[in-house]
Amino acid sequence: MVVILRSAPLMLLGVHPVWVFFFYALDLIYQFFIHTETVGKFPKWVEYVFDTPSNHRAHHGTNNDYIDQNYGGMLIIFDRWFGTYVEEDAVNNPVTYGAVGETSTDNVFGLIFSVFYRMWQRFFRAKGLKNKLKVLFSPPSAV
Known part of the structure; x- marks a missing residue:
């Protein structure tokens, strides 16, 4: 259902559904590829343009160096242009995965829902509409 809703605007513009779903499938394959630790660095020109693992x-x-950086899903060049790019430094600053303020867990439900649970806790504790909206829409480091 989500795939159809996300693809509907393209189909309403006249793109054939077969092409929409074909490129959606390619994007999912690419997203699977970039979520790995087994691949190191690529040549500089590839790292400059494309989002790589x-x-x-x-x-x-x-x-702290990695928070709110490298948003690109397929192309990283826009992050470079808009100042949201940071290079991974696996030697001096290896990546610590997770969500800000969360404890690490292997529980799948904990991984998915604990971030939202704590966000809603902060939302209901915040005083005033401005602070409540800040909890929902500001980066984790600003709350």
Whole structure:
């Protein structure tokens, strides 16, 4: 259902559904590829333009240097242009995965829902509408 809702605008613009779902499948394959630790660095020109496993690992880090960086799903060049790019430093600053303020767990439900549970706790504790909206829409480091 989510796939159809996300793809509907393209189909309403006249793109054939077969092409929409074909490229959606390619994107999912690419997303699977960049979420690995078994691949190191690629040549510099590839690392400059495309989101690679190295670039994407930094995106998932809770280290201060990596928070709110490397948003690109397929292309990383826009992060470079807009100042949200940081290079992974696996030697001096290895990536610590997780969510800011969360304890690490191997429980799948804990991984998925604990972040939202704590966000809603902070939301209901916050005083005033401005602070409540800040909990929902500001980066984790600003709350």
